[in-house]
Amino acid sequence: MLDLQGVSKHYGSTTALHPTDLTPASGKTTVLIGPSGCGKSTLLRLMIGLIRPDAGTVRFDGTALGAENVRAVRQRMGYVIQEGGLFPHLTARDNVTLMARHLGWDRARLDARVAELAALVQLPEERLAQYPVQLSGGQRQRVGLMRALVLDPDVLLLDEPLGALDPMIRSDLQADLRAIFRKLQKTVVLVTHDMGEAGYFGDVIVLLRAGRIVQQGALHDLVRTPAEPFVEAFINAQRNPLDALGRQEG
Amino acid sequence: MRIPDETNPKLLRQSPSARVKIQNPKSKTSNTILVFLLALLFGAGTAQAQEITVGSKKFTEGVILGEIATHWLESNGVEAVHRAELGGTQFLWQALLSGDIDLYADYTGTLLEEILAGQNVSPDDLPEVLATYGVRMTAPLGFNDTYAIGMKEERAEALGIRSISDLRDHPDLRFGFSNEFMDRADGWPSLRVAYTLPQSFVRGMDNDLAYQGLETGTIDVTDLYSTAAEIAAYGLRVLDDDLVHFPEYQALYLYRSDLVERAPEAAALLQRLEGTITEAMMTAMNARAVLDKVPETRVAADFLNEHFDLAQAVTVQEETFWSRLWKHTKEHLLLVIVSLLAAILVAIPLGVVAVKVASTEQIILGTVGVIYTIPSLALLVFMIPLMGIGGPPAMVALFLYSLLPIVRNTHAGLHDIPGPLLESAEALGLPPMAKLRQIELPLAARSILAGIQTSAVINVGTATLGALIGAGGYGQPILTGIRLNDTGLILQGAVPAAVLALVVQALFGLAERVFVAKGLRLKG
Ligand SMILES: Nc1ncnc2c1ncn2[C@@H]1O[C@H](COP(=O)(O)OP(=O)(O)O)[C@@H](O)[C@H]1O
Ligand SMILES: [Mg+2]
Numbered sequence: 001m002l003d004l005q006g007v008s009k010h011y012g013s014t015t016a017l018h019p020t021d022l023t024p025a026s027g028k029t030t031v032l033i034g035p036s037g038c039g040k041s042t043l044l045r046l047m048i049g050l051i052r053p054d055a056g057t058v059r060f061d062g063t064a065l066g067a068e069n070v071r072a073v074r075q076r077m078g079y080v081i082q083e084g085g086l087f088p089h090l091t092a093r094d095n096v097t098l099m100a101r102h103l104g105w106d107r108a109r110l111d112a113r114v115a116e117l118a119a120l121v122q123l124p125e126e127r128l129a130q131y132p133v134q135l136s137g138g139q140r141q142r143v144g145l146m147r148a149l150v151l152d153p154d155v156l157l158l159d160e161p162l163g164a165l166d167p168m169i170r171s172d173l174q175a176d177l178r179a180i181f182r183k184l185q186k187t188v189v190l191v192t193h194d195m196g197e198a199g200y201f202g203d204v205i206v207l208l209r210a211g212r213i214v215q216q217g218a219l220h221d222l223v224r225t226p227a228e229p230f231v232e233a234f235i236n237a238q239r240n241p242l243d244a245l246g247r248q249e250g
Numbered sequence: 251m252r253i254p255d256e257t258n259p260k261l262l263r264q265s266p267s268a269r270v271k272i273q274n275p276k277s278k279t280s281n282t283i284l285v286f287l288l289a290l291l292f293g294a295g296t297a298q299a300q301e302i303t304v305g306s307k308k309f310t311e312g313v314i315l316g317e318i319a320t321h322w323l324e325s326n327g328v329e330a331v332h333r334a335e336l337g338g339t340q341f342l343w344q345a346l347l348s349g350d351i352d353l354y355a356d357y358t359g360t361l362l363e364e365i366l367a368g369q370n371v372s373p374d375d376l377p378e379v380l381a382t383y384g385v386r387m388t389a390p391l392g393f394n395d396t397y398a399i400g401m402k403e404e405r406a407e408a409l410g411i412r413s414i415s416d417l418r419d420h421p422d423l424r425f426g427f428s429n430e431f432m433d434r435a436d437g438w439p440s441l442r443v444a445y446t447l448p449q450s451f452v453r454g455m456d457n458d459l460a461y462q463g464l465e466t467g468t469i470d471v472t473d474l475y476s477t478a479a480e481i482a483a484y485g486l487r488v489l490d491d492d493l494v495h496f497p498e499y500q501a502l503y504l505y506r507s508d509l510v511e512r513a514p515e516a517a518a519l520l521q522r523l524e525g526t527i528t529e530a531m532m533t534a535m536n537a538r539a540v541l542d543k544v545p546e547t548r549v550a551a552d553f554l555n556e557h558f559d560l561a562q563a564v565t566v567q568e569e570t571f572w573s574r575l576w577k578h579t580k581e582h583l584l585l586v587i588v589s590l591l592a593a594i595l596v597a598i599p600l601g602v603v604a605v606k607v608a609s610t611e612q613i614i615l616g617t618v619g620v621i622y623t624i625p626s627l628a629l630l631v632f633m634i635p636l637m638g639i640g641g642p643p644a645m646v647a648l649f650l651y652s653l654l655p656i657v658r659n660t661h662a663g664l665h666d667i668p669g670p671l672l673e674s675a676e677a678l679g680l681p682p683m684a685k686l687r688q689i690e691l692p693l694a695a696r697s698i699l700a701g702i703q704t705s706a707v708i709n710v711g712t713a714t715l716g717a718l719i720g721a722g723g724y725g726q727p728i729l730t731g732i733r734l735n736d737t738g739l740i741l742q743g744a745v746p747a748a749v750l751a752l753v754v755q756a757l758f759g760l761a762e763r764v765f766v767a768k769g770l771r772l773k774g
Binding site for chain 1: 670674675677678680688695766768769772
């Protein structure tokens with residue numbers, strides 16, 4: 001579905017991303033992980049065409065992304081950022097339906113889709129009439145996910161979606177999110193800086209460092225056969241959550 | 251001899267304090283600029299059909315003469331309107347040349363020494379020279395309004411003083427002159443030389459104090475205008491200028507030459523006013539207007555009814571306080587609403603373009619910023635050569651003046667939208683216009699509204715200056731009040747203007763509920 005070939009990005013003299021190839025597996029969840037500033041968000045923005053690569057091509061469903069098709073392509077992708085990126089002047093419901101209304105969906109269709117998504121993300125329906133400031137962080141994130149899913153996109157891109165949540169809510173939402181991803185079978189690319197979260201979500205984990213992919217594979221590949229000392233160091237730095245995960249899965 | 255500038259008493263003459271007030275270098279500068287612009291830009295006049303427009307300067311005698319001409323024409327079946335207290339000499343002269351007005355009253359001295367200053371025109375050549383401007387003059391109306399020397403009637407009678415020369419025989423008389431008269435080259439310094447006056451007690455003082463001094467006997471002699479209201483009020487004798495020291499300021503009407511073809515009866519009617527107003531009559535009329543606070547329109551009507559054999563008497567519709575307030579409110583609101591709406595329609599798109607098209611940002615913000623730094627009074631004056639006088643040029647000036655707060659707040663409001671929100675909007679795939687309308691403008695609404703509010707409040711205040719170019723509004727009673735030294739009248743403009751500003755302020759509090767989404771007003 002998504003395919004990046006030789007894609008690179010510079011900001012002035014800083015190289016946000018060196019020439020990179022990446023093909024997130026269709027219908028699976030790919031997790032981008034790495035230290036802050038390593039280029040995770042840049043990679044995600046390139047996928048949805050929010051920024052244009054200096055070199056290389058991003059393909060969606062076989063077609064190179066360009067100025068002429070980028071808006072159409074975005075309607076087939078959902079994008080969720082930290083805090084949900086909800087528009088504060090719109091109710092939760094209006095946030096969710098904004099794009100669908102722009103495309104001329106009728107009332108019945110909107111209502112049905114909103115009800116369906118609210119059930120999926122387990123958001124109480126009465127919350128939909130409220131504004132973002134009236135919602136909790138976790139509820140905002142659920143609304144953000146509904147908004148990303150409303151047009152039933154092929155691809156879901158999430159940039160640290162759980163980054164701003166406190167631990168209890170976070171683990172609830174982690175479980176719900178994974179269930180949703182499994183159920184919907186969409187191509188998901190999720191950014192996190194938390195190794196535990198990466199292992200929990202990721203069918204494939206892509207570890208970045210300073211604008212380059214250092215290693216990609218399943219969690220156990222990274223743990224057992226680190227490609228370079230950095231991989232081991234990065235994993236060791238986040239040992240505790242991994243141990244917990246090990247017990248749980250063992 | 252006289253300095254042909256704004257200190258000329260014919261410009262603004264009524265209250266003694268006004269004489270002092272007008273000597274401010276700024277107004278002189280803007281006047282010079284105005285004259286320059288007018289000279290540069292004026293082509294042929296824009297003659298109006300049928301209705302005759304009478305203008306008048308911003309001082310009581312001028313307004314009365316304007317009212318007399320207006321009533322006179324009307325009562326003889328010629329449609330006429332009076333645009334009262336438009337401004338100073340240059341203003342009226344240019345308005346006459348451009349056709350904004352058809353006629354107004356002026357003085358021979360002003361023509362020779364100010365309007366045609368430097369051309370060395372002799373009084374006899376005046377009609378010819380005026381004709382080259384497309385202007386004609388009536389013969390003098392019958393009174394000379396110049397500097398004069400006055401004493402209490404009884405005191406002069408007791409001492410047997412009739413002329414200025416007679417003062418020579420009374421070296422002990424105490425003189426109290428206005429400060430301006432003390433300083434002017436054609437005032438006391440030259441008067442003393444011309445008449446070889448021996449008096450040693452000569453003080454400069456405020457005019458009001460001088461009148462008080464005459465009353466209490468602390469001074470015997472002061473300067474005044476020969477038709478000043480105070481002559482009647484204080485029972486003064488105007489001493490004969492037997493050596494003809496002071497220049498002549500014979501009052502007359504100036505009118506456009508084309509009036510003769512357009513409205514021959516109007517030109518003929520004006521000529522019938524020649525030689526009909528004596529100094530005593532003019533003084534009495536000034537006194538009624540200034541001291542008794544009788545409206546000029548009534549003073550003029552009474553004069554015509556008394557001295558002319560009119561087929562039917564001139565009637566004056568007395569304006570009540572409320573009808574006047576309502577009229578000024580309508581005029582003021584029209585100025586504010588039209589200019590503000592136009593500014594909103596232009597400024598919001600300009601603010602959007604400044605944000606969206608980076609190359610225009612500095613040009614747009616810079617230009618509206620520069621316009622804003624032009625003093626509002628100057629901006630109004632700049633409009634005259636382009637658009638003449640009245641409401642529309644004032645609206646354009648107010649419109650220009652209102653741009654900056656709205657442009658700047660629109661720009662700031664859009665600029666300050668958090669990056670993640672813009673990114674989310676972009677990622678949805680909304681086209682630019684939909685994104686602007688549904689996301690960006692609503693998010694910037696509070697800032698934009700605050701800009702409009704600032705503009706509106708400033709606009710309400712600045713619109714009071716519109717009266718200076720004949721646009722009416724709350725500035726009109728303020729102007730008249732300043733002219734008549736009437737605080738009550740000033741308040742009739744100032745208080746409603748302040749109230750309107752507060753109302754506008756309050757309305758924007760309500761507007762916020764309509765235009766700023768609830769989600770932005772809630773506290774988290
Ligand atoms: N708009 C930008 N302008 C300049 N530098 C940027 C910009 N966006 C990202 N960068 C730089 O690019 C690098 C990668 O950033 P990013 O992809 O946001 O990292 P992260 O992995 O934390 O998401 C960082 O050094 C960052 O400072
Ligand atoms: Mg990031």
